[in-house]
Amino acid sequence: MSQNLLESIRTDIADLPESGIVEIMNYGRSLDRDVIGLWAGEGDLPTPKFICDAAADALHGGDTFYTWQRGVPPLRAAIASYLSNLYGVDISAERPIVTVGGMQAIVATVQMLCGPGDEIIFPAPVWPNIFHAAHITGAIRTPVTFTFGNQGWKLDLDKLFDAVGENTRAIFINSPGNPTGWMATREELIAIRDFARERGLWIIADEVYGRFTYDRDHAPSFFEICEPDEKLIVVNTFSKNWAMTGWRIGWVTVPEALGQVYENLVQYNTSGVAGFLQQGALAAITQGEDFFKNEMLARCKTARDIVIDTLERLPRVRLAPPDGAFYAFFSVDGEENSRDLCLRLLDEVGVGLAPGTAFGPGAEQFVRLCYCTSEAQIRPAMERLAEALA
Amino acid sequence: MSQNLLESIRTDIADLPESGIVEIMNYGRSLDRDVIGLWAGEGDLPTPKFICDAAADALHGGDTFYTWQRGVPPLRAAIASYLSNLYGVDISAERPIVTVGGMQAIVATVQMLCGPGDEIIFPAPVWPNIFHAAHITGAIRTPVTFTFGNQGWKLDLDKLFDAVGENTRAIFINSPGNPTGWMATREELIAIRDFARERGLWIIADEVYGRFTYDRDHAPSFFEICEPDEKLIVVNTFSKNWAMTGWRIGWVTVPEALGQVYENLVQYNTSGVAGFLQQGALAAITQGEDFFKNEMLARCKTARDIVIDTLERLPRVRLAPPDGAFYAFFSVDGEENSRDLCLRLLDEVGVGLAPGTAFGPGAEQFVRLCYCTSEAQIRPAMERLAEALA
Numbered sequence: 001m002s003q004n005l006l007e008s009i010r011t012d013i014a015d016l017p018e019s020g021i022v023e024i025m026n027y028g029r030s031l032d033r034d035v036i037g038l039w040a041g042e043g044d045l046p047t048p049k050f051i052c053d054a055a056a057d058a059l060h061g062g063d064t065f066y067t068w069q070r071g072v073p074p075l076r077a078a079i080a081s082y083l084s085n086l087y088g089v090d091i092s093a094e095r096p097i098v099t100v101g102g103m104q105a106i107v108a109t110v111q112m113l114c115g116p117g118d119e120i121i122f123p124a125p126v127w128p129n130i131f132h133a134a135h136i137t138g139a140i141r142t143p144v145t146f147t148f149g150n151q152g153w154k155l156d157l158d159k160l161f162d163a164v165g166e167n168t169r170a171i172f173i174n175s176p177g178n179p180t181g182w183m184a185t186r187e188e189l190i191a192i193r194d195f196a197r198e199r200g201l202w203i204i205a206d207e208v209y210g211r212f213t214y215d216r217d218h219a220p221s222f223f224e225i226c227e228p229d230e231k232l233i234v235v236n237t238f239s240k241n242w243a244m245t246g247w248r249i250g251w252v253t254v255p256e257a258l259g260q261v262y263e264n265l266v267q268y269n270t271s272g273v274a275g276f277l278q279q280g281a282l283a284a285i286t287q288g289e290d291f292f293k294n295e296m297l298a299r300c301k302t303a304r305d306i307v308i309d310t311l312e313r314l315p316r317v318r319l320a321p322p323d324g325a326f327y328a329f330f331s332v333d334g335e336e337n338s339r340d341l342c343l344r345l346l347d348e349v350g351v352g353l354a355p356g357t358a359f360g361p362g363a364e365q366f367v368r369l370c371y372c373t374s375e376a377q378i379r380p381a382m383e384r385l386a387e388a389l390a
Numbered sequence: 391m392s393q394n395l396l397e398s399i400r401t402d403i404a405d406l407p408e409s410g411i412v413e414i415m416n417y418g419r420s421l422d423r424d425v426i427g428l429w430a431g432e433g434d435l436p437t438p439k440f441i442c443d444a445a446a447d448a449l450h451g452g453d454t455f456y457t458w459q460r461g462v463p464p465l466r467a468a469i470a471s472y473l474s475n476l477y478g479v480d481i482s483a484e485r486p487i488v489t490v491g492g493m494q495a496i497v498a499t500v501q502m503l504c505g506p507g508d509e510i511i512f513p514a515p516v517w518p519n520i521f522h523a524a525h526i527t528g529a530i531r532t533p534v535t536f537t538f539g540n541q542g543w544k545l546d547l548d549k550l551f552d553a554v555g556e557n558t559r560a561i562f563i564n565s566p567g568n569p570t571g572w573m574a575t576r577e578e579l580i581a582i583r584d585f586a587r588e589r590g591l592w593i594i595a596d597e598v599y600g601r602f603t604y605d606r607d608h609a610p611s612f613f614e615i616c617e618p619d620e621k622l623i624v625v626n627t628f629s630k631n632w633a634m635t636g637w638r639i640g641w642v643t644v645p646e647a648l649g650q651v652y653e654n655l656v657q658y659n660t661s662g663v664a665g666f667l668q669q670g671a672l673a674a675i676t677q678g679e680d681f682f683k684n685e686m687l688a689r690c691k692t693a694r695d696i697v698i699d700t701l702e703r704l705p706r707v708r709l710a711p712p713d714g715a716f717y718a719f720f721s722v723d724g725e726e727n728s729r730d731l732c733l734r735l736l737d738e739v740g741v742g743l744a745p746g747t748a749f750g751p752g753a754e755q756f757v758r759l760c761y762c763t764s765e766a767q768i769r770p771a772m773e774r775l776a777e778a779l780a
Contacts (some may be wrong), residue, residue: 005647016654046452056446062436064636110773115400132658246454256394264406268488268522
């Protein structure tokens with residue numbers, strides 16, 4: 001009967017793969033040993049108290065009814081103000097739409113732009129969920145692999161543009177990139193923008209790691225170079241900056257003209273985000289600057305140095321120090337299959353990494369290590385890895 | 391530029407209509423007068439304190455990280471136990487999957503079963519979001535209209551079965567029904583089950599109003615007549631029973647064999663439901679029986695009597711007393727367009743109803759009144775309506 005049931009659903013949905021990261025996490029959790037898990041894209045800090053208080057107060061205050069599908073107006077205004085200040089541009093409060101995490105922002109965007117037969121192009125390796133979200137809508141997904149060399153991960157723009165065909169509707173750019181740490185230069189963003197304008201393409205910019213940078217205040221953003229009514233959708237989230245991964249709240253910034261369409265998509269996918277969660281998000285984005293800089297980013301900077309220092313001393317390891325985000329993405333000479341390597345690292349030294357096989361083509365031999373964590377956690381993890389990868 | 395942007399997205403997505411209910415709500419909120427809003431499918435009670443406390447405690451306790459995509463195990467076990475007790479059957483804890491409200495349960499189910507060209511059949515009028523969710527996946531949506539007569543809303547099973555064609559994949563049954571209050575008998579459910587078995591169809595059962603009944607403990611359920619590995623997906627929510635509409639948390643019960651597929655769909659649509667919200671839901675389903683019976687259902691019973699009593703004395707009103715759910719769905723002789731009527735009722739007497747035009751074919755002349763509210767609210771509302779519809 002079970003086989004029968006799987007055969008009676010949509011074939012392409014039955015074929016959706018299990019997250020390759022979750023598989024490793026489940027294995028690690030099943031082990032009878034202490035495990036330092038650096039597999040997921042989240043830090044070790046719980047959400048700060050001032051954010052939790054804001055949500056809990058709203059919850060107890062009765063903010064438990066249906067609310068605005070685009071997000072509550074004060075939060076949308078605060079997001080617009082935050083983006084305007086960060087990027088030195090004027091973002092209208094009509095443009096941000098609150099979503100169930102960056103994930104829904106990507107899903108609804110793909111639903112809006114890429115139906116069956118429409119093509120979406122993206123540099124890879126990349127966070128796999130964009131790949132699978134586009135799979136669900138029936139879009140054609142065309143990866144363009146980064147090159148990896150002595151200068152780190154590089155995007156060949158000619159290769160990217162050559163991949164565009166008559167069915168291409170959108171280019172998905174995740175900068176700073178998960179898992180690679182690649183960060184587009186302003187010049188690269190301008191080149192992509194100009195090409196998109198010329199060809200009438202949409203740009204979907206996943207800028208959730210935009211503030212996790214190590215040599216500047218923030219990563220170059222499409223906000224800085226695009227017009228308000230450009231074919232641009234920017235995905236963002238509260239998850240990373242303010243330790244709110246578990247909350248499932250993010251936002252997307254769209255041209256004003258698409259506000260009603262996006263509202264409809266939120267309505268018919270999930271019917272909005274809890275009002276009291278939005279109050280927590282409002283506290284985060286209006287009062288969370290100290291936390292982000294002094295706690296979240298600071299620990300990433302410290303941990304990044306420790307991680308790079310350790311890995312660079314291991315002769316088998318090939319690593320390009322990440323320009324942005326909070327991952328080290330490296331290969332190990334002699335290790336052909338990253339899934340096997342991740343399982344072995346759990347067994348042997350109890351360190352949990354994410355396998356490159358989870359991130360699509362071009363990453364099979366790599367593993368991802370999330371260093372958004374405390375020194376007390378990253379030091380022993382790196383000692384163990386140094387032992388296992390010596 | 392705006393027109394250009396709308397023309398450059400998917401035509402079928404640009405065509406998604408704004409919720410016909412939200413349009414009326416927005417108009418009502420814009421008025422400079424007191425308005426009694428009976429338009430939305432929610433009551434007037436905020437979430438009970440014991441539920442809010444459970445969520446707030448988990449939030450402050452650091453339950454703010456990514457969690458199980460199918461839902462946390464204790465909540466899944468509690469849902470299984472709740473359903474088993476309610477329906478006197480044995481539901482495995484592997485079957486419930488926690489979702490972002492009943493809405494996501496429907497969306498992911500439609501994604502799983504009905505791609506482009508696949509057909510879904512549903513009795514109508516019906517809650518419009520199922521219609522639009524299927525629109526997004528490209529499914530063919532075939533309504534089969536209820537008949538409305540002296541016996542109330544009736545489903546012609548022959549007409550339903552005759553509508554099934556070679557591309558039909560699923561029948562969507564919402565009983566008790568929103569907006570009609572129609573409640574399928576056990577015999578009707580069995581007939582649908584047998585037909586579905588014979589034709590290899592899936593049944594999608596939206597049973598979110600299953601406990602809002604007025605002459606029995608609960609509505610007949612597909613759980614009572616189907617096997618665990620049947621082609622049956624049952625949609626449910628915490629919203630209605632426990633005054634948690636704004637939380638956006640529900641669940642879906644699937645055959646065990648589809649657990650991984652459904653997990654993948656949750657992962658790639660929204661990446662799960664906040665762990666701390668799930669702790670609130672756990673409190674609701676394990677400790678919420680008194681609240682549901684003594685507060686929520688009790689106020690519906692009282693208000694229903696008042697509503698029926700008033701409407702039955704109005705000669706222009708055609709109403710079938712609802713068997714279940716918490717809506718009065720009625721037409722008014724001489725009023726051809728329910729949207730216009732709803733706007734006029736707001737202007738003239740400040741009562742907010744939902745227009746039948748929002749609920750698809752067969753409902754253009756009807757309006758929906760939600761009576762899940764206090765006597766203090768429903769009495770003046772009905773006095774005003776009696777005046778306007780005399």
